[in-house]
Amino acid sequence: MQIVIQPSADAVAEYGADQFSRLLSKKPDAVLGLATGSTPVALYQKLIARYQAGKLSFAKATSFNLDEYLGLSPEHPQSYHYFMQQQLFALIDIQPEQTHVPAGDAADPIAACHDYEARIAAAGGIDLQLLGIGRNGHIGFNEPSSGLRSRTRVKTLTQATIKDNARFFTEGEYQPHLSITMGIGTILDARKVLLLATGEAKADAVKAMVEGPLSAACPASALQLHQHAVVVLDEAAASKLN
Ligand code: F6R
Numbered sequence: 001m002q003i004v005i006q007p008s009a010d011a012v013a014e015y016g017a018d019q020f021s022r023l024l025s026k027k028p029d030a031v032l033g034l035a036t037g038s039t040p041v042a043l044y045q046k047l048i049a050r051y052q053a054g055k056l057s058f059a060k061a062t063s064f065n066l067d068e069y070l071g072l073s074p075e076h077p078q079s080y081h082y083f084m085q086q087q088l089f090a091l092i093d094i095q096p097e098q099t100h101v102p103a104g105d106a107a108d109p110i111a112a113c114h115d116y117e118a119r120i121a122a123a124g125g126i127d128l129q130l131l132g133i134g135r136n137g138h139i140g141f142n143e144p145s146s147g148l149r150s151r152t153r154v155k156t157l158t159q160a161t162i163k164d165n166a167r168f169f170t171e172g173e174y175q176p177h178l179s180i181t182m183g184i185g186t187i188l189d190a191r192k193v194l195l196l197a198t199g200e201a202k203a204d205a206v207k208a209m210v211e212g213p214l215s216a217a218c219p220a221s222a223l224q225l226h227q228h229a230v231v232v233l234d235e236a237a238a239s240k241l242n
Pocket of ligand 1: 035040138
């Protein structure tokens with residue numbers, strides 16, 4: 001695991017954007033693994049700016065998102081489909097049919113999980129998987145106790161994650177407790193993994209991921225097993241590392 005500490009959250013986003021730019025310039029038809037949440041937004045803004053400046057194209061790229069709430073349609077404003085449209089897909093030249101987000105509204109969610117794995121395999125596997133980290137050490141929606149070799153599946157969210165993500169929902173609005181998420185095994189199959197973490201609130205999870213034992217208690221610690229995992233931190237997120 002390579003640890004990169006940057007002076008600011010903006011520098012973390014810049015470093016992450018450079019990784020995507022470099023990959024796409026070498027391999028325009030790269031398969032990108034994408035994430036939602038607050039952390040990647042600044043990186044996506046940089047990618048959009050580079051696309052608008054004519055420096056970057058996603059025209060031949062394919063994408064697979066990590067996760068989606070189960071029970072939300074793609075049009076639901078809190079769905080990760082919607083988030084990706086708003087934050088990235090509608091603002092770059094990626095072909096809509098080349099973007100994939102797990103089907104939160106699938107009639108048969110288990111079949112949808114198998115189908116998602118099959119689509120990733122058919123695309124040739126993920127070249128670069130972007131990750132954030134939950135305060136409890138989750139990656140995707142692989143909550144503590146997730147199997148380290150798990151594949152895409154339906155996963156119940158912990159109370160901690162439901163509470164952390166409540167900020168995205170208005171009071172009284174239905175907030176799902178279930179998700180479809182790539183498994184830890186699915187994530188580890190990516191040829192390169194890029195985890196970004198910013199802010200003091202992530203410092204304990206970052207310490208457990210980097211210095212703690214390899215353990216399902218901290219799903220992100222599974223990245224210790226990956227040959228090409230890069231963890232990019234601002235100083236606050238790195239503040240508890242030895
Ligand atoms: C999002 C995802 C989650 C987030 C994590 C951190 O697709 O899979 O694991 O990366 O919850 O979220 P933020 O960035 O909002 O702190």
